[in-house]
Amino acid sequence: MASRILLIEDDDRIRETTRLVLEDEGYEVDEADSAETGLVIFGQRSPSCVIVDLMLPGIDGFECCRALRRSSGVPIVVLSARTDTTDVVAGLEAGADDYVTKPFHADELAARVKALLRRASSPGSQDGATPVLSVGDLEVIPDEGTVRKAGREVTLTKTEFRLLCELAAHPNRVFTREILLENVWGYPHVGDGKLVDTHVHRLRTKLEDDPSAPRHVVTVRGLGYKVVP
Amino acid sequence: MATLRRRRLRFRLTAAFALAGLVIPATLSAFTYFWARTYLVDQRESSAVHQTEANAVLVGTLLRSPRPDLTRLVSSLQTPSNAQAAVYYAGSWFGTSPTAGPDSLPAPLVQTVVNEGKGAHQRFQPGRRQEVAVGIPLGSSNAYFEIFSMADLTSTLATLRYSLAAGSLLGFLVSLAIGAWGTRRALRPLRDISSAAASIASGRLDARLDAGGDQELFALATGFNAMVDTLQKRIERDARFASDVSHELRSPLTTLHSAVEVMRRRRAQLDARSGRALDLLGDEVGRFEQLVEDLLEISRYDAGVAALDLEPVDVASLTSGLLAEARQKVDVSVTPGSGPADAGPAAMADGRVIMADRRRLEQALRNLIRNAVIHAGGVAAASVHVGTGRTTIAIEDRGPGIPACDRDTVFERFARGRAAGRRSSGQGVGLGLALVAEHVGLQDGEVRLEDVAPTGCRFVIDLPTRRP
Numbered sequence: 001m002a003s004r005i006l007l008i009e010d011d012d013r014i015r016e017t018t019r020l021v022l023e024d025e026g027y028e029v030d031e032a033d034s035a036e037t038g039l040v041i042f043g044q045r046s047p048s049c050v051i052v053d054l055m056l057p058g059i060d061g062f063e064c065c066r067a068l069r070r071s072s073g074v075p076i077v078v079l080s081a082r083t084d085t086t087d088v089v090a091g092l093e094a095g096a097d098d099y100v101t102k103p104f105h106a107d108e109l110a111a112r113v114k115a116l117l118r119r120a121s122s123p124g125s126q127d128g129a130t131p132v133l134s135v136g137d138l139e140v141i142p143d144e145g146t147v148r149k150a151g152r153e154v155t156l157t158k159t160e161f162r163l164l165c166e167l168a169a170h171p172n173r174v175f176t177r178e179i180l181l182e183n184v185w186g187y188p189h190v191g192d193g194k195l196v197d198t199h200v201h202r203l204r205t206k207l208e209d210d211p212s213a214p215r216h217v218v219t220v221r222g223l224g225y226k227v228v229p
Numbered sequence: 230m231a232t233l234r235r236r237r238l239r240f241r242l243t244a245a246f247a248l249a250g251l252v253i254p255a256t257l258s259a260f261t262y263f264w265a266r267t268y269l270v271d272q273r274e275s276s277a278v279h280q281t282e283a284n285a286v287l288v289g290t291l292l293r294s295p296r297p298d299l300t301r302l303v304s305s306l307q308t309p310s311n312a313q314a315a316v317y318y319a320g321s322w323f324g325t326s327p328t329a330g331p332d333s334l335p336a337p338l339v340q341t342v343v344n345e346g347k348g349a350h351q352r353f354q355p356g357r358r359q360e361v362a363v364g365i366p367l368g369s370s371n372a373y374f375e376i377f378s379m380a381d382l383t384s385t386l387a388t389l390r391y392s393l394a395a396g397s398l399l400g401f402l403v404s405l406a407i408g409a410w411g412t413r414r415a416l417r418p419l420r421d422i423s424s425a426a427a428s429i430a431s432g433r434l435d436a437r438l439d440a441g442g443d444q445e446l447f448a449l450a451t452g453f454n455a456m457v458d459t460l461q462k463r464i465e466r467d468a469r470f471a472s473d474v475s476h477e478l479r480s481p482l483t484t485l486h487s488a489v490e491v492m493r494r495r496r497a498q499l500d501a502r503s504g505r506a507l508d509l510l511g512d513e514v515g516r517f518e519q520l521v522e523d524l525l526e527i528s529r530y531d532a533g534v535a536a537l538d539l540e541p542v543d544v545a546s547l548t549s550g551l552l553a554e555a556r557q558k559v560d561v562s563v564t565p566g567s568g569p570a571d572a573g574p575a576a577m578a579d580g581r582v583i584m585a586d587r588r589r590l591e592q593a594l595r596n597l598i599r600n601a602v603i604h605a606g607g608v609a610a611a612s613v614h615v616g617t618g619r620t621t622i623a624i625e626d627r628g629p630g631i632p633a634c635d636r637d638t639v640f641e642r643f644a645r646g647r648a649a650g651r652r653s654s655g656q657g658v659g660l661g662l663a664l665v666a667e668h669v670g671l672q673d674g675e676v677r678l679e680d681v682a683p684t685g686c687r688f689v690i691d692l693p694t695r696r697p
Contacts, residue, residue: 011480011484013480013481013484014480014483014487017483017484017487017488017490017491018487020487020488020491021487021490021491024490024491024494081476081479102479102480102483103479103480103482103483103486103518103521103522104483105486105487105490106483106486106487106490107490176543178543178546178550192587192588193540193541193587197540221541223541223582
């Protein structure tokens with residue numbers, strides 16, 4: 001069955017051509033020209049992925065991401081008008097899993113969506129019975145896709161969860177941003193470290209007692225990240 | 230260069246002051262000295278002559294007495310302590326001291342006085358002493374002489390000489406100091422203008438001159454500031470224009486690109502002519518997009534809003550990744566400058582990781598690689614060296630090299646080499662290498678072109694090694 005994608009974009013022409021490309025890739029596309037309409041459609045159609053422009057009239061893309069995140073871990077790709085990193089980082093902080101800058105290539109966007117959906121369809125591990133990983137007071141249960149902190153369940157998006165699993169599977173091993181991009185996001189070689197950095201930041205906000213002095217997911221200066229058990 | 234020239238101007242002005250301060254007092258001193266010396270010596274000579282004449286009258290009177298006792302006569306003569314007297318009488322010499330005689334008198338003087346019977350005086354220098362001898366003839370072949378030492382006069386003149394020299398030197402030093410101080414003060418506005426101009430040249434367009442200072446400089450300062458205001462407005466407008474246009478072009482380009490993409494999927498259903506037209510359209514849209522992206526990027530530099538975003542970057546793997554992306558089968562030779570190789574992969578990687586603006590470095594490298602692929606038959610070799618001070622990334626191509634005449638301009642915007650002038654491939658947009666230079670420059674690095682004739686040329690990105 002074809003995956004359903006919600007496309008929230010206020011520029012009619014861009015929305016229409018993007019829909020055409022996504023449909024060519026075999027997706028069913030629901031269109032919305034504002035975040036307000038988009039959120040309503042999201043409730044009705046429960047798409048498996050949302051593409052949202054950051055610059056929207058009314059409720060903007062950032063707020064839209066936060067609204068979606070309050071109820072769902074659905075994969076979100078944001079469209080950023082600028083390559084200015086502040087916008088991109090703000091979008092990712094608002095809960096997006098990935099971003100594409102305008103003028104984006106619809107085929108590249110489709111590839112991103114495809115990677116996101118492939119990851120979303122498979123939980124953190126490939127084989128059936130993966131042992132529970134424990135990191136300090138955290139319990140990561142790959143098969144259930146859940147994390148418990150001191151016994152209480154913490155809601156993570158699928159990308160956050162995969163990132164945590166990747167790191168927690170090998171405690172103390174240092175993962176470079178490139179490796180994490182390839183293993184978690186599925187992009188070969190060249191990529192964007194900010195994607196990793198903002199997701200690590202989000203993980204810390206949800207998992208650490210003091211996100212500014214992380215104990216579980218720590219930065220290895222100049223190299224990348226590791227999980228300390 | 231400007232600093233040097235300013236220094237030289239300041240130096241020249243100070244030197245002129247100092248020269249005047251040297252020449253004027255020195256000339257005055259020399260004049261004073263020679264005038265004083267002439268006066269004093271003349272004075273001394275005439276007083277010597279007067280005294281000798283007075284004594285000669287006395288001696289003449291005594292000589293006229295019958296059987297004069299010359300020894301007694303001479304010893305009774307009133308001569309000052311600095312003078313000696315001698316009488317030549319009947320072919321014999323009688324002196325106030327044993328030395329006073331023909332040996333202590335200049336021979337020409339004796340000749341003149343005794344033989345020619347004329348009174349005369351002469352300055353002379355027996356040894357290092359200054360003396361003046363005066364001779365008065367006393368009747369036939371008799372004469373009276375006095376020798377005056379001028380030692381006191383010599384020492385007076387020496388003192389005068391030293392005082393005047395010291396005065397001149399002091400004058401010179403004072404004028405040197407005044408010259409340096411005055412020049413510095415006089416050139417201060419020039420220095421202010423030059424530093425303001427330097428700030429403006431380095432991109433700080435808000436630099437202005439303080440117009441509240443001197444009356445004379447008010448017009449200059451306000452004129453300068455007005456010029457910079459106009460310049461700033463114009464630059465900002467130009468920069469904003471390029472940026473605005475590019476932004477506006479993005480949306481239609483996105484649509485165009487997607488539309489072409491949709492048609493490309495159905496290319497098989499098109500006839501040959503339509504297919505070819507679609508290919509052309511697609512290529513041009515791609516080029517257009519690149520141009521707009523580059524324009525946006527470069528307009529950020531023009532507007533002075535390009536902000537450095539440093540993060541740890543493994544330069545070697547970034548380079549090999551980009552080469553793989555461009556389908557260039559080239560091994561990157563890596564020479565890490567530090568980090569012991571046997572300390573495990575982490576330390577190795579650590580030695581290769583520097584703090585850099587990943588996005589910009591990536592784009593710079595991508596542009597160099599694209600340049601090699603489009604214009605020079607692909608990448609022939611690539612190397613990364615992470616040294617303790619500098620990190621270099623070199624991309625070598627297979628092209629014919631760049632002619633010397635084009636080498637200085639390759640990093641200029643829309644500079645097209647003669648070889649690349651034909652646009653046949655329709656790929657280059659002329660901003661790629663200019664952006665490389667901007668991107669690398671923002672990171673305090675430089676990009677240079679090295680000739681590796683006859684095989685091609687090598688672009689080297691040279692960055693400071695900032696350790697994470």
